[in-house]
Amino acid sequence: MPAVNITLSHPGPADASVDHAIQAIVAGASTAETCSTDLAVGPWDFDTRPGYGPGSSMGDVIPTVSPRQGELPREYREASEDELDARIRAAKATLGERVVVLGHFYQREEVVRHADYVGDSFQLANAALEHPDAEAIVFCGVHFMAETADLLSRPEQAVILPNLAAGCSMADMADIDQVEECWEQLAEVYGDMDAVDADGLVPVIPVTYMNSSAAIKGFVGRHGGIVCTSSNARTVLEWAFARGRRVLFFPDQHLGRNTAKAMGVPLEQMPMWNPRRPLGGASVSTLEDARVILWHGFCSVHRRFTVDQIEAARAEHPGVRVIVHPECPMEVVDAADEAGSTDYIRKAIEGATEPTTFAIGTEVNLVQRLAAQHPQHEIFCLDPVVCPCSTMYRIHPGYLAWVLEGLVDGRVVNRITVSADVAAPARVALERMLAAKPPAGRVEKAS
Ligand code: SF4
Numbered sequence: 001m002p003a004v005n006i007t008l009s010h011p012g013p014a015d016a017s018v019d020h021a022i023q024a025i026v027a028g029a030s031t032a033e034t035c036s037t038d039l040a041v042g043p044w045d046f047d048t049r050p051g052y053g054p055g056s057s058m059g060d061v062i063p064t065v066s067p068r069q070g071e072l073p074r075e076y077r078e079a080s081e082d083e084l085d086a087r088i089r090a091a092k093a094t095l096g097e098r099v100v101v102l103g104h105f106y107q108r109e110e111v112v113r114h115a116d117y118v119g120d121s122f123q124l125a126n127a128a129l130e131h132p133d134a135e136a137i138v139f140c141g142v143h144f145m146a147e148t149a150d151l152l153s154r155p156e157q158a159v160i161l162p163n164l165a166a167g168c169s170m171a172d173m174a175d176i177d178q179v180e181e182c183w184e185q186l187a188e189v190y191g192d193m194d195a196v197d198a199d200g201l202v203p204v205i206p207v208t209y210m211n212s213s214a215a216i217k218g219f220v221g222r223h224g225g226i227v228c229t230s231s232n233a234r235t236v237l238e239w240a241f242a243r244g245r246r247v248l249f250f251p252d253q254h255l256g257r258n259t260a261k262a263m264g265v266p267l268e269q270m271p272m273w274n275p276r277r278p279l280g281g282a283s284v285s286t287l288e289d290a291r292v293i294l295w296h297g298f299c300s301v302h303r304r305f306t307v308d309q310i311e312a313a314r315a316e317h318p319g320v321r322v323i324v325h326p327e328c329p330m331e332v333v334d335a336a337d338e339a340g341s342t343d344y345i346r347k348a349i350e351g352a353t354e355p356t357t358f359a360i361g362t363e364v365n366l367v368q369r370l371a372a373q374h375p376q377h378e379i380f381c382l383d384p385v386v387c388p389c390s391t392m393y394r395i396h397p398g399y400l401a402w403v404l405e406g407l408v409d410g411r412v413v414n415r416i417t418v419s420a421d422v423a424a425p426a427r428v429a430l431e432r433m434l435a436a437k438p439p440a441g442r443v444e445k446a447s
Contacts, residue, residue, distance in 0.1 A: 016372035035387035055390025056301040057169035067164040076398035084397040091404035104141035106363040121145040146416040147214040162399035173297035174251035176215040178275040205244030221425030230341035233259040239436040251297030302327035305361040313359040324361030
C-alpha cells in the first residue's frame with residue numbers, strides 16, 4: 001500500500017461552515033444564493049423522498065435499488081448543533097481506539113471536525129489500514145467509499161456509513177447490469193475479448209474510476225481491467241494501453257476525456273457510450289476506430305462549473321489562479337490554469353508562498369475549509385451559488401451521533417459489506433492500480 005498522505009483533522013474555524021452560510025441565506029441575513037433552501041433542513045426531512053435530495057445532484061435520477069435510510073430517532077433529529085457536537089465527542093472518547101472516524105474532503109464542517117482523518121476516498125480507505133485493531137470504521141463519505149474501505153479492511157472490522165441514503169449520483173450512473181450489457185455488445189463488434197492481436201493487445205481494457213460501486217470494480221477485475229483515481233488516471237491509462245487496443249472508461253466521461261486528451265488521444269477517437277441506446281449510440285466503424293470509449297456519466301457537482309465563471313473570476317480578480325478538478329467538463333479544464341485532484345488542489349494552495357487569489361472549481365465544503373485555513377490567500381469557489389454535493393450532505397451530525405452511540409451500546413448499525421464473490425476480483429483491480437507505475441522518466445502529476 002502507498003504511504004497515506006492525508007490531513008489530520010482539527011477543529012475548523014466557524015466560518016468554514018457551508019451549513020451556516022446556507023442558514024444565513026435562508027434567514028435573509030446573507031445576499032448570497034443557494035441552489036435549494038431545503039438544504040437548511042435536516043436530511044431526514046427528505047431521505048424518504050425520491051431523488052438524491054437538495055444539492056448538486058437533485059436533478060439526477062436515483063436508481064430504484066439505491067439503499068434507503070430508516071428513520072433517525074427523534075432525539076437526534078431534534079438535538080441542537082451544540083448538543084450533537086457534545087454527544088459525538090463523548091461517544092468518541094468512550095470508544096477510544098475501538099473506532100476510527102473518516103471524513104471526506106467534501107463533508108460538512110460539523111462532521112469533519114470529528115474525523116480522525118480527512119482526505120479523498122482512497123486516502124481514507126488507506127488511513128483505516130493504519131488501525132487494524134479498530135472494531136469499527138465510520139466512513140463520513142458516500143456509499144462507494146465505504147465499500148472500498150470494506151474491501152481493504154480486515155473482515156472482522158465493521159465499516160459503517162452513517163446515512164445509507166448517502167450514495168453518489170455519478171457512481172450510480174454505471175450499474176452492473178448496464179456494464180455487462182455494454183461488454184456483450186462490444187464483443188459483437190470486436191469478437192473474442194480475450195484474444196490478443198499481433199501486437200499482443202486485447203480489444204478492450206475496462207478502466208473504472210474509484211467513484212464506482214464494488215460490483216463495477218469486480219467486473220473490471222474479472223475482465224483484465226483496473227481502477228484509477230483522479231491523481232493517477234494517466235498512469236492507469238498508460239497501463240491499459242500497454243495491454244489493450246482501446247479502453248472502456250467509466251463512470252466519469254469528463255475524467256476520461258480530460259486525461260486521454262492530455263495524452264494526445266484525438267476527440268474523434270473518444271466516442272460516448274450511452275447505455276440506453278444500441279451500441280451506446282455509436283456506429284460500428286466509430287467503435288472500431290475508438291481509443292477510449294467514454295461512459296455517459298458525470299458528477300453533478302463538477303458539472304456546475306463553466307467557462308463563463310472562469311472569465312468572470314479573471315475579470316474581477318486580475319492575476320487570479322484558477323484550479324479545477326478533472327471531473328469538470330473539458331472546456332472548463334482547458335480554460336483553467338491548472339486541473340488536479342482534491343489533493344492536488346490542497347497542496348497547490350499549501351505550496352503558494354506569496355499571498356495569492358485562488359478560484360477553485362470543486363465542492364464548496366472543501367473550498368470554504370481551505371479558505372478558512374489559509375487566511376493569507378483569497379480563496380473562493382468558482383460557482384457563486386452555494387450548492388454542496390447533495391449526497392455527502394446527507395451525513396448530518398445527527399446520523400454520526402446515532403451510529404457512534406450505537407457502538408457505545410454494542411449496536412452496529414448501517415454496516416456496509418461487500419460480498420466475497422465481488423470483493424475478490426475488485427481487490428485484484430485495486431491491486432493492479434497500486435502496482436501501476438508511470439513509465440520511466442515521467443514523474444506522476446495530478447491529472
Ligand atoms: S462530488 Fe460528485 S463524484 Fe463526489 S460523491 Fe458527490 S456526486 Fe459523487
